[in-house]
Amino acid sequence: MPNTDLKLLIEAARSAGEIARGYFNTSPEVWEKSGGQGPVTEADLHVNRQLSADLQGARPDYGWLSEETEDGHGRLKTDRQFIIDPIDGTRSFIEGSKDWAHSLAVSENGVVTAAVVYLPMRDAMYTATLGGGASLNGAPLFAPKDKPIDTATVLSSKPNMDPKYWATTAPPFKRAFRSSLAYRLALVAEGRFDGMLTLRPTWEWDVAAGILIVSEAGGTASDQAGKTAIFNNPHPQINGTVAAGGIHAALIDALA
Template sequence: MPVPRNADLSLLIDAARTAGEIATGYFRAAPEVWEKSDGQGPVTEADLHVNRQLSADLQAARPDYGWLSEETEDGESRQATERQFIIDPIDGTRAFIEGNKDWAHSLAIAEHGEVIAAVVYLPERDALYAAAKGAGASLNGAPIHAASNRQMERATVLSSKLNVKPEYWTNVCPPFKRTFRSSLAYRMALVAEGRFDGMLTLRPTWEWDVAAGALLVAEAGGHATDQRGQPARFNNRHPQVNGMVAAGGIHKDLIEALA
């Protein structure tokens, strides 16, 4: 019998809190930093320590689940499993290195391409976002809901400067106000919370950056799709999705405006 989704969610919550205890021990303590190959950005000893602990704890608890993590070499074995962990030990590593609080642990479990349990945890902000498929989304135990605003002129969207370039839009970029947070997972959590109307990233996007956030947004009543408006599917052989557009009431208009 499959493990109930609420049991999987409880497992992720406990694991996220453990990850937070480890990471905060390195935060603003000059952790060792390396640059990954192929321009993939920095990694710290905190990322690696958190990854080791999550791998040990989660795979011991669910040995039949596949494993996909930013800090673990990928293999084909996960494709043969019914459920998979999709993990970013620290999302927003550059913020972590700079001493900025906007970094997160992003933990998800997928089944048949869909995320069924998810946690995004920001220890330095004492913010734990959680969702199980069909059970709604919460922040520190309280229900959250995506924004219902449908007026682009009043919308605030989390995005990098790159995504507002004219070539990404059919005519011109809609007149939303752009703002930014380092962590993609945190951006999606903020959309789920209704603090921002939407977020977008218009490049091939690693699954571990957006898997947890996609369920948070959906369970908060919003929409999280690729940049063509198609449902994002996870546990792909090459673990990327075609960008991500997550929003409440403005989602349809954002998709229609994209080139």
């Protein structure tokens, strides 16, 4: 039921945005996660509680995978799952940047069927359903067309340019950066950037929604080996993420 799921995700994302805006630029309490997994704020936890109430309350038979909820693996026995990052780009949130997002997705049999990436401080609601296209605030999205890779602009963190990741040398594209992986994917779907990549093991909640939005905008999204990402894995990570319009194949070919 992708269409009714999308409506539910949109409503939940707007509620989450209201909560997060209340903490923004107010010096919320911050903790460092164990294992070098980065910071979490009281806003992340409050948003997570609200999303759980809104989404699981409406679909109690769906599994639950969220960055801010301990994974009990009960989701593996369900037919459909919510895959949630309450605030993707927590460092940006803490620093006062507007480039953080709520990332909400529904998966079925390993495939994302409905997705929302919402940036409350920009009032930007990116949405998609499987086979139903992608949109930003209701306007259709179209990923960028083919172009020479050396004139492309790609969203990527600096460590991804290390020579060890590339077959010869990294292509001479222009590099740009946004903290939130979900937002990077949405910007590719919008056509504002030619591609994005992250070459480390990637948590499903960071990219599940964005990958569907790129695909439904006519782009291509895969892991770093060019394979289709499968979701709701026992260990919820995929092998990096590469998403782009026409330069996707060139990016994959250039990788080691």
